[in-house]
Amino acid sequence: MQTSFVSSSSFLRNAFLALFVFAPSFAFAHTGHGSTNGFQHGITHPLLGFDHICAMVAVGLWAAQRNGNAIWLIPLTFVSVMGSVLGVSAIDFPFLEQGIIASVLILGVFITAAVRLPLIASTVIVGLFALFHGHAHGAEMPNTVSGLTYAIGFITGTSFLHLAGIGLWISIQRLNNATLLRYAGGAITACGVALCFA
């Protein structure tokens, strides 16, 4: 137990160190937003964007790992906050791309180290991440019907990715192998590091 705690905290320390070392290259990670018109563009963007896929699947995985009401509350918080921010384009939000990559890295570390926070803290953290994911696109979305359908598509795609994360956790549970979940977290963290160089 002691050993596992020590290795978890040293992993956390290294991961956060990497976050700061790679921070300068974060700005180049989000490769274009594409068209922000219509349902089809909305649903495909998160499903095709590597950074969104990693973070949104991670939200589902972390929520399922925490268990209980968190399974639906954490993803619901992400989708609600992100959806609300999609509609607000007037607020200038700094460090957008850095925030998106930080969300991948931090969630990856949380899953790997099986970090279990109070439910309210978990929802606040996930809600904060959702601000970055939503605003990256809300800022570019037109204030028209096609902008609205884009938002609905984006929310649908995001929900699908959360469900994929929960589904992945259920599959891992069936295999009865807790280590596998940590590997999944490690893979997400590695994707976050890779995104720093993208």
Ligand SMILES: [Zn+2]
């Ligand atoms: Zn995007």
